[in-house]
Amino acid sequence: MTDFSRRRIGALAFGAGLAAATRPAAAQAWPSRPVTVVVPWPAGGSTDVLGRAVSAWFGERLGQPFVVDNRSGANGNIGAGSVARAAPDGQTLMVTTNGPITNNTLLYKSMPFDPFKDLSPIALLAELPVVIAARSQMPYRTVQELVAYAKANPGKVNCGTPPLGSVAYLAAQLLQHRAGIQLNLVPYRGSAPLTNDLLAGTVDMALDLVTTYLPHIQAGTLRALGVTTAEPIPQLPQTQTVQAQGIADYRATGWIALLGPAGLPEPIVGRLNAESNAYLQVEQNRARMSGLGLTPLGGTPADVSRRMQAEVALWRPIIQAAGISFD
Numbered sequence: 001m002t003d004f005s006r007r008r009i010g011a012l013a014f015g016a017g018l019a020a021a022t023r024p025a026a027a028q029a030w031p032s033r034p035v036t037v038v039v040p041w042p043a044g045g046s047t048d049v050l051g052r053a054v055s056a057w058f059g060e061r062l063g064q065p066f067v068v069d070n071r072s073g074a075n076g077n078i079g080a081g082s083v084a085r086a087a088p089d090g091q092t093l094m095v096t097t098n099g100p101i102t103n104n105t106l107l108y109k110s111m112p113f114d115p116f117k118d119l120s121p122i123a124l125l126a127e128l129p130v131v132i133a134a135r136s137q138m139p140y141r142t143v144q145e146l147v148a149y150a151k152a153n154p155g156k157v158n159c160g161t162p163p164l165g166s167v168a169y170l171a172a173q174l175l176q177h178r179a180g181i182q183l184n185l186v187p188y189r190g191s192a193p194l195t196n197d198l199l200a201g202t203v204d205m206a207l208d209l210v211t212t213y214l215p216h217i218q219a220g221t222l223r224a225l226g227v228t229t230a231e232p233i234p235q236l237p238q239t240q241t242v243q244a245q246g247i248a249d250y251r252a253t254g255w256i257a258l259l260g261p262a263g264l265p266e267p268i269v270g271r272l273n274a275e276s277n278a279y280l281q282v283e284q285n286r287a288r289m290s291g292l293g294l295t296p297l298g299g300t301p302a303d304v305s306r307r308m309q310a311e312v313a314l315w316r317p318i319i320q321a322a323g324i325s326f327d
């Protein structure tokens with residue numbers, strides 16, 4: 001071997017070593033330390049429970065703890081904003097409902113971050129179905145009968161919902177818009193007082209997440225009129241969707257996704273997406289999610305982006321027509 005060849009091989013080896021030394025740490029052995037998974041909601045809710053279950057799965061599969069950090073406030077904006085500002089090294093992730101990454105962009109006059117620019121979509125985890133429920137004494141048993149009754153009695157059907165801007169409140173607004181009816185919407189500060197008033201007869205009907213009313217529907221004290229998903233749900237297999245009952249182009253659900261800061265390296269996004277989809281294929285995990293009122297989703301990072309864009313397109317005219325705006 002000539003001296004020139006030796007020098008060339010040495011230079012190539014040095015260059016390869018230098019490239020490896022300067023390559024971003026996230027592209028090397030990730031994760032090399034515990035990962036924070038922000039849930040921008042209080043502990044105990046379905047999003048938090050799913051976030052903890054998925055984090056435990058990641059920890060077992062990737063060899064480092066994935067630790068849930070509940071950072072609630074400002075309708076999810078505080079926690080989501082902290083992830084948007086985090087370094088894109090795979091050490092900070094987020095499991096969140098769609099509120100902070102879609103609906104809040106329409107509800108708030110100003111946002112502390114831009115979800116479409118400041119976050120990396122990773123995986124769709126679950127859908128949160130909403131059910132339209134009524135007291136068993138009411139004269140309507142289906143959405144069609146409710147629509148007919150509401151048209152004959154405009155503004156006289158008291159319809160309770162969770163707070164302004166919640167997916168169930170928006171679903172009620174969408175029902176009015178798509179069905180051409182006028183309900184007397186009564187937003188509550190939370191699901192517990194709303195459920196109490198619904199059972200007591202203060203309101204005639206209500207919309208909320210299926211887990212809120214499922215025990216009462218099963219007990220016969222409340223009646224499920226329809227679900228807001230595109231397909232029937234396993235928790236209420238005999239209840240038709242709103243769309244199947246003649247309300248065209250009606251779908252209004254919450255959903256949960258995994259995201260990270262913008263610029264997250266593709267190998268990390270790919271690995272997390274693959275592990276998320278693997279989690280969703282395990283029957284025991286799917287059964288646990290069903291018990292929480294969740295429908296497993298899955299798919300690619302591009303599916304998250306498409307869902308975000310579709311959500312904004314759906315709710316923009318509804319929120320504008322309702323005149324909802326938060327400071």
